[in-house]
Amino acid sequence: MTATQSEVVLSDRLELFGINAGLADDCREIWSAVAPDEDDLFAAIRAPISAAVSDKAGLAALDARVRAAIARKYADIRAQAWVDEVRDCMAEAVALGAPRLAIFAALSAETRWVHDAVAAAWAEDRARFVRLSRALTILAHAQTEIFAAHIGALRRREDNERRTREGAAFNQEIMSIVDRTAGGSQRVRAQAADASQAARGMLGKTSEVAAAAEQSAVAMREAAQTAAGLIMAIEEARNEVEVAAGVATRAGDQASKAVKVSQALSAHVEAIESILGLIREIAGQSNLLALNATIEAARAGDAGRGFAVVAQEVKSLASQTARATDDIATKIGAIQSATKQTLEANDSIQHTVEEVQTSADRIRKAMEMQAQTVTMITAAVDETALAADSMSSTIAAIRADTENVASEIDEVEKSFGEVDAQMTNFKASAGKFVQNFAA
Structure with a gap:
């Protein structure tokens, strides 16, 4: 120095x-x-x-x-x-x-x-x-x-x-x-920018989810309406089945009555046959009597000629009676055959009616179960529709909150930008202070 x-x-x-x-x-x-x-x-x-x-x-x-x-x-x-x-x-x-x-x-x-x-x-x-x-x-x-x-x-x-x-x-x-x-502020700003971008991306996703939820709710309500219509259709079908079962029951009753009538008819025909047998026997005896009378008239000669004519007429009537009896027997046989076929047909009809009743009962029970199942499905669909509505409302609320969060994140990013500026000013002021302090 x-x-x-x-x-x-x-x-x-x-x-x-x-x-x-x-x-x-x-x-x-x-x-x-x-x-x-x-x-x-x-x-x-x-x-x-x-x-x-x-x-x-x-x-x-x-x-x-x-x-x-x-x-x-x-x-x-x-x-x-x-x-x-x-x-x-x-x-x-x-x-x-x-x-x-x-x-x-x-x-x-x-x-x-x-x-x-x-x-x-x-x-x-x-x-x-x-x-x-x-x-x-x-x-x-x-x-x-x-x-x-x-x-x-x-x-x-x-x-x-x-x-x-x-x-x-x-x-x-x-x-x-x-x-x-400043570095932390910049990182936070970058993170805030990323968070804001993510939040706005989530806004788009929540909008899509909200739209999908609304569509789901609409579809669920339509499904509920369809299920309700299906329940009504099943109920109507069940009613028709019950009506058919009633008709089959009545048909079975009527078939039973027809069987009983046919059985009674068969009994009457058998009674008629026994009567015809009696008539044949009487006709045979009448024919025999006429033959005997003719023989006796021949023995009597002229005195017995009139008696022979009567005997001949009796014999002719007996022959006609026998033929009529055979004809009646033939017709009664046909009636018996028809009655037997009727009985068999009535038995088959009664059996078929019973099967129809059994099938109708099974169908009715199945429809009742289907109705219960569809009712449960309808209830579940209703609950799902309500849940979809609730989810749509919740997503709307989330979207609103997300918009608020995105706005707040933007404010945070802006605030950290101001902090960066203030830190720059503070850095300059600190440098001046150090210079003045050391002077």
């Missing part, structure tokens, strides 16, 4: 402390008394600092610089160079770990040692001793103020460096926080 760069400018202090050409001559005269024993002087100066510093190599380098600075000071007290060299020596001592009190102790040791050397050299020349003691006092005061100014400047420089470090650390931490926050 040059004199123009030094924070402690000697020229500002020359007049204040009375540092003039006369003082410069006195300082050179003082050094002439000190120079022969300067090693002892520097040992006294070094003692307070070496007690606090363990770096021997650093102490040796510092000792060389201190020797040069002190020699320059006594050689030309009005030169800025020794002030800057003292400043550098103090900074180096502090860097080695010497406390500030040790530095002032070294300055005090120098003043005492030089004063003792002057007293020893000119003890007999009182006027000279007083003049040089006065010069030492001025030098000590000026040097103490310069040391204090250097310490203050050093402290300010250290404070500035500390503030710079702290500001840099603060700025780095703030920038890191801002960057992380």
